[in-house]
Amino acid sequence: MTLVLRGVRPYGEDAVDIVIADGVIVELASPGTAEGEIVDADGLVALPGFVDLHAHLREPGREDAETVLTGSRAAALGGFTCVHAMANTSPVADTAGVVEQVWRLGQEAGLVDVRPVGAVTVGLEGERMAELGAMAQSAAAVRVFSDDGRCVHDAVLMRRALEYVKSFDGVVAQHAQEPRLTEGAQMNESELSGRLGLVGWPAVAEEAIIARDVLLAQHVDSRLHVCHLSTAGSVEVVRWAKARGVQVTAEVTPHHLVLTEDLVASYDPVYKVNPPLRTAEDVRALREALADGTIDIIATDHAPHPHEDKDCEWAAAAMGMLGLETAFGVAMETMVLPGLLSWRQLAQRMSVTPARIGGVRTQGHDLVPGAVANIAVVDPEATFVIDPTRLASKSRNTPYAGRELPGRVVHTIYAGVPTVLDGALA
Amino acid sequence: MRHLLSAADLTRDDAVLILDTAAELAAVTDRSVKKLPTLRGRTVVNLFFEDSTRTRISFELAAKRLSADVINFAAKGSSVSKGESLKDTALTLEAMGADAVVIRHGASGAPHRLATSGWIQGSVINAGDGTHEHPTQALLDAFTLRDHLKEAGGDLAGLRVAIVGDILHSRVARSNVLLLRTLGAEVVLVAPPTLMPFGVESWPCEVSYDIDDVLPGVDAVMMLRVQAERMKAAYFPSALEYSRMFGLDVARMSRLPEHAIVLHPGPMNRGMEISADVADSPRAVMVEQVANGVSVRMAVMYLLLGGRQEEI
The missing domain is CATH 3.40.50.1370 (Aspartate/ornithine carbamoyltransferase)
Incomplete structure (x- = not known):
């Protein structure tokens, strides 16, 4: 069967018919000329399917918040064709058995590539290294390892993990948070946290760990990935490290590109997230760093939570916010519309580079003949208003309720098969 | 003004009015019958998630001197310690028809949540929240x-x-x-x-x-x-x-x-x-x-629940 994306503009450039057969792009034909099953994409923009290096799909263990299936639906609707599922499940994804389970659930859902992330330490406890090799050699072929939610704060353990994963070209993705400096932390430490009487999460707690880790990565000549970088100071550290030739990559979440700590004054826990929302100056620095390549990628840190874990007082609430279904809209609003990123650059940051960091060979291909047909087709002219009750995610904790975002995801093609057509699951 | 959540909610004139009202109400305390009928038939709930006998009895006395019905709800353990959630407690109080909820809570912003979440209709008075305000x-x-x-x-x-x-x-x-x-x-x-x-x-x-x-x-x-x-x-x-x-x-x-x-x-x-x-x-x-605390709390409840100064 031949599928034709009719009249679509790859990277916003000249219109073509993208012809897809057997899961692969076979031809970029003149618009209106190709034959096959036609998907109307006239004037829409085609980008390589988005690859998320950082999402919480909650299964196994918290199926009340999200499952691999519901998370896959949310991802497909957001234009993603690959999602990395973080390891802080219950049981923790620290064995070949658990990562294979998550991987198999992803295969069964069949909407995106679900790539399990393996825990660095047993039970995320930060004490003993998990069986990283077994997870790498499992059917799930894990390449990204992270104790996300917790920081690998023991410097020796971090060093060993960085060294150990080299043998299978893995990468350690660090949740940079010095634990003692952030005990009981509730929000960004600032004048506002002092006024609101909420325990502060100081920028230095992130920056100090990143500084240590880039030096460790250089010392042992390993790859390091920094999760959800959130401060202007962290940007400076990563920029410095890259200038020294350290093999470091970094991600920023959509919410850290658009939301600021001021929202916490409402005490509405929908804005409670880790790392916390920072200041407007941080947001500006993060956008600039994403534009100039200091920050390599956008990753959602999609973190579903059941309603009761957010419908409570601030201190009792869970940290995290949804991201898969709104990531592209936020990226377009904050980066593309202001002219900070071209479509091709956005494709690098949301698809090509995350696929490379995660070692996912079938993802992040340029839209050329011979590439695996993972494609997001978006309408840059359309806008959409976020209604939490209409999200595909099982949870409702979006910080964008009622907000209008630009850039609707219209079609998503995963391995040559439409998963989303006209904004609905195919 | 419907709630008293933060001292920042008060303008100079609001604050002076409360102090002036408290001064007049303090005179009641010097009478042999220390009671006004102003809040008769109204229900004030003292919702205390933290132990604070002195603040609780101060509010209790203040409400009683205004003839309100007073319920003391000592919620042992907030949802932070996996007790009943703030929301469920609030819905319970709402069902019982609380006109005002005086809340003491270990979490900063809890009174704010109570006032803005739509869980209850009555007035919320912050009796101390975490390390935020009192x-x-x-x-x-x-x-x-x-x-x-x-x-x-x-x-x-x-x-x-x-x-x-x-x-x-x-x-x-x-x-x-x-x-x-x-x-x-x-x-x-x-x-x-x-x-x-x-x-x-x-x-x-x-x-x-x-x-x-x-x-x-x-x-x-x-x-x-x-x-x-x-x-x-x-x-x-x-x-x-x-x-x-x-x-x-x-x-x-x-x-x-x-x-x-x-x-x-x-x-x-x-x-x-x-x-x-x-x-x-x-x-x-x-x-x-301590004595002034009772007068001031009487004034706050009196003004929030719609009393008029000439009734004193």
Whole structure:
């Protein structure tokens, strides 16, 4: 069967018919000329399917918040064709058995590539290294390892993990948070946290760990990935490290590109997230760093939570916010519309580079003949208003309720098969 | 105004009205029958997630003197400690027809959530939330300051007040900085740098690390409770050193001007932030603060629940 994306503009450039057969792009034909099953994409923009290096799909263990299936639906609707599922499940994804389970659930859902992330330490406890090799050699072929939610704060353990994963070209993705400096932390430490009487999460707690880790990565000549970088100071550290030739990559979440700590004054826990929302100056620095390549990628840190874990007082609430279904809209609003990123650059940051960091060979291909047909087709002219009750995610904790975002995801093609057509699951 | 969540909610005129109303209501306390019919048939719930007998009985007495029906709801353990959630507790109170909820909670912002989440219809009065605010304490402190130091009533313009102690963890300090400033007083915070909130330099007050330097220039000094356990988290090296550097003893008290008074929100740690001699001296007004607390809380409930001044 031949599928034709009719009249679509790859990277916003000249219109073509993208012809897809057997899961692969076979031809970029003149618009209106190709034959096959036609998907109307006239004037829409085609980008390589988005690859998320950082999402919480909650299964196994918290199926009340999200499952691999519901998370896959949310991802497909957001234009993603690959999602990395973080390891802080219950049981923790620290064995070949658990990562294979998550991987198999992803295969069964069949909407995106679900790539399990393996825990660095047993039970995320930060004490003993998990069986990283077994997870790498499992059917799930894990390449990204992270104790996300917790920081690998023991410097020796971090060093060993960085060294150990080299043998299978893995990468350690660090949740940079010095634990003692952030005990009981509730929000960004600032004048506002002092006024609101909420325990502060100081920028230095992130920056100090990143500084240590880039030096460790250089010392042992390993790859390091920094999760959800959130401060202007962290940007400076990563920029410095890259200038020294350290093999470091970094991600920023959509919410850290658009939301600021001021929202916490409402005490509405929908804005409670880790790392916390920072200041407007941080947001500006993060956008600039994403534009100039200091920050390599956008990753959602999609973190579903059941309603009761957010419908409570601030201190009792869970940290995290949804991201898969709104990531592209936020990226377009904050980066593309202001002219900070071209479509091709956005494709690098949301698809090509995350696929490379995660070692996912079938993802992040340029839209050329011979590439695996993972494609997001978006309408840059359309806008959409976020209604939490209409999200595909099982949870409702979006910080964008009622907000209008630009850039609707219209079609998503995963391995040559439409998963989303006209904004609905195919 | 429907709720009292923060001292920042009050304009100068609001605050003066509360103090004036409290002054009139204080007269009721001197009558043989200490009761007004104003809130008859209204229900006030004291919702206390933290133990605080003195604040609870102050609100209870205030409500009873206005003839309200009072329910004390001691919610042991908040949802933080996996008890009943704040929401379910609130829905229960709403079903029982609470006209006002006086809430004390260990989580900063809990009264704010209660007031804005749509769980209840009644008024919310913040009786202390986490390390955020305690607005009625600030009002009773302002009342006490005015009573002693301002003959003509009105606001507190021209007064200078030092607040000394664990500012970082103090909801009393936060509410007092806001309210005293609104009422025209100058505030100077005194503490070791470890016990100052982050960003305090942008607050509408002065900051000092030297109590001896500050005392000669103030009309009142408010000593805050300092928990000895704070030294375990390295806020200061020892209780003795804290006491030596920031505690108010008789020698230090003598540095105050003649007319200056000493306040403390209680409960006191005698020998820590305040010596027994000072606590029992005629300049210490802690007992008056307690009495004024009832009057001020009567005024707040009276005004929030729609009483009119001529009914007193």
